[in-house]
Amino acid sequence: MKEGDYAVELIAIEEGTADVIQGGEKIATLKEGDLIGEMGLLERRPRTADVIASSPMRLIKLTHWEIRRMSDDTVARIKATIDERRKAGVSDPGGDSE
Numbered sequence: 001m002k003e004g005d006y007a008v009e010l011i012a013i014e015e016g017t018a019d020v021i022q023g024g025e026k027i028a029t030l031k032e033g034d035l036i037g038e039m040g041l042l043e044r045r046p047r048t049a050d051v052i053a054s055s056p057m058r059l060i061k062l063t064h065w066e067i068r069r070m071s072d073d074t075v076a077r078i079k080a081t082i083d084e085r086r087k088a089g090v091s092d093p094g095g096d097s098e
Helices: 038-043 064-068 072-088
Strands: 009-015 018-022 025-030 050-053 058-063
Touching: 009 038, 038 064, 038 072, 058 064
Parallel strands: none
Antiparallel strands: 009 058, 018 025, 018 050
């Protein structure tokens, strides 16, 4: 994923690892169970960082159409993940904490 691109899917890591790069600096490493692209997709804004695979990966991709059909509870859990990452300064270190 490329920083600044428009988000049209959410990706869950089933196997493998990826580095999150923002402004040329590695700010996090993602692993099994982590989500990629959730902020841009749910908040309808450009991606906040590059994500680059650091090992072979197996991923699950959900499009914005599939997300819209999810239960409110599932979407709320994804939003809670966004909030946790934002508070930790991982997924959007330069963004508003709203």
